[in-house]
Amino acid sequence: MHQLDDCIFCQIANGHAPAYKIHEDELTCTFLDIFPATPGHCLIITKEHFSDIFEAKAEALAQVARNSVLITKALEQVIAPDGLGVYQFNRACAGQTVFHYHMHLIPQFEGKNIGIHSKQAGDPDELAALAEQLKSVLP
Numbered sequence: 707m708h709q710l711d712d713c714i715f716c717q718i719a720n721g722h723a724p725a726y727k728i729h730e731d732e733l734t735c736t737f738l739d740i741f742p743a744t745p746g747h748c749l750i751i752t753k754e755h756f757s758d759i760f761e762a763k764a765e766a767l768a769q770v771a772r773n774s775v776l777i778t779k780a781l782e783q784v785i786a787p788d789g790l791g792v793y794q795f796n797r798a799c800a801g802q803t804v805f806h807y808h809m810h811l812i813p814q815f816e817g818k819n820i821g822i823h824s825k826q827a828g829d830p831d832e833l834a835a836l837a838e839q840l841k842s843v844l845p
């Protein structure tokens with residue numbers, strides 16, 4: 707599997723960098739964003755390094771889509787948001803900031819207008835606890 711040593715998401719995917727992982731399979735890895743826009747902000751990444759959708763393999767992205775349903779159900783149970791933003795950016799001009807394919811799942815709440823990237827890091831203890839909670843409700 708093609709991965710890059712200097713890519714943070716590759717390092718998370720292969721376990722060389724820490725992350726609040728909540729789900730993993732052969733093709734994908736899901737973890738909490740450490741700069742959450744809202745509590746429960748998840749990222750689903752492909753394990754293989756694709757910079758963006760322009761070079762991604764359909765099979766891997768299909769698995770990302772499948773898992774987005776799974777993770778949404780877990781978020782619904784644990785966070786109970788009013789809605790959920792699913793965002794996916796490709797290349798800098800489209801708003802991509804980490805150049806390894808990823809999908810954002812961002813819980814949204816009535817009456818709040820929430821951006822995609824928070825400037826504030828999440829509390830490590832809260833992130834760890836939330837990751838455990840989400841893992842516990844996944845099949």
Ligand SMILES: [Zn+2]
Pocket residue numbers: 709710713714715716717754755756805806
């Ligand atoms: Zn990568």
